[in-house]
Amino acid sequence: MRIPVIAGNWKMNKTVVESIALVKELKDFIREIKGVDIVVCSPFTSLWVVKEIINGTSIHLGAQNMYWETKGAFTGEISPLMLKDVGCEYVILGHSERREHFKETSEEVVKKTKAAFSFNLIPIVCIGENFEERESGKTKSIIEQEVKALFLEIDSTLAGRIIIAYEPIWAIGTGKSANSQEANLINKFIRELFSSEYGNKVAEQIRILYGGSVNPKNIEELMNESDIDGALVGGASLYALTFSQIVKAAEIL
Template sequence: MKKTVRKAVIAGNWKMNKTRPEAKALLEELKPMVADVKDVEVVACVPFTNLETALAVTAGTNIKIGAENCHFEKSGAFTGEISADMLAEMGVEYVVLGHSERRQYFAETDETVNKRTKAALEAGLKPIVCVGELLWERECNITEEVIARQIKLDFFGISADDLKKCIIAYEPVWAIGTGKTATADQAEEVCAFIRATLAKLYGVDVAETITIQYGGSMNAKNAEELLSKTNVDGGLIGGASLKAADFTTIIKAAVNG
């Protein structure tokens, strides 16, 4: 299946950055820059404190808003957590789940990522589920084993119809926030493997419809080469999403990719 049948999704992951006034300023700067973009889904995944501001600023535009996490329970004694239903009620459309920083610093596991993904789907959100290998796992040549395990566990019990509502972001952990980037060929190789793994689990027809992003230090300089690859359908962008001009350059690269 040709790549053109899968809509590219460029999602900014702001992480723990930007106050509300800063968020408003960034999005106001971004809006006119991407106003004419039609063939790429533009998403800003922002801290919980910025969601209301972001939704207000982008109302009526082509910029969608996402959150950076959600809990798997609907409500209850989970101090400091936010449920998928709370996000959906606000008008949030996307949510990042299983990011390597959540796995590393907050003890996220494939089991909890699976629960969160199911909760997000039930609430009507579009999950961006992150998978990727550590540096030692790549050096030991077990990248495919690691990725296959994550795919099987993160999407365990999720139907083909629900899988089609998900995006998978391949983020080699050794390239997150380090300035290091997988080569375009390395990114393509793993994204193609992810699609092949999905094909084994759900069938080729389903696998060919799934948007797979690359999420390891994609920036304005390397985006064009990465996004030109057949199985790289978009990007989950960290630092570069905090600058409107850089983020726009990546979005325009996706339009051309």
């Protein structure tokens, strides 16, 4: 059985003081929850203090991005070595906001994924189509392109450790969400792509999340689907109560 993952992407929100308050409250809310990998991805400035607070709990630390080089003259970038040093276990890569606003390519996402593995960081690789691509029937072709870019560089010994987050771009921060059946069909398609490349054993290990306006009202329906293994949560992760409710809905009893 695949252990569900609920990852909170705080994006460019929360000062250090606000981060402390949020994670302290969250820690109390999720104290009794088991059977879920809970990840909080704070801004870089708060990673160190969040790690101090979550030590000894079931909450894991994640970052929202990183560069693929270990060190060097790359002003403004953060390396996997730095993330590992501060206590990160996970890192979000290729989020649509990175692809759109900062023009990240799938090739760059693959470089980052390889670098994450080299420091034993678990990559949460985001893929998804925008509204125009969806309306023109290109969803599967976009997904296939972004997934197959990984296949060129990631071998079967590592592939099973990747977490994929399917995030239809038109649903991120809009209040709109793909219905659970629709999301599950895409997640199933992603699993089939991994199966074709690496075989069924690896494909069954892959955890595939859904992201895009996930909230306490729709998480249970999403988690009832066969190929949805959790969620990458945006706005709802900024509130300890709502995020804990989403985590609770994913709990394996």
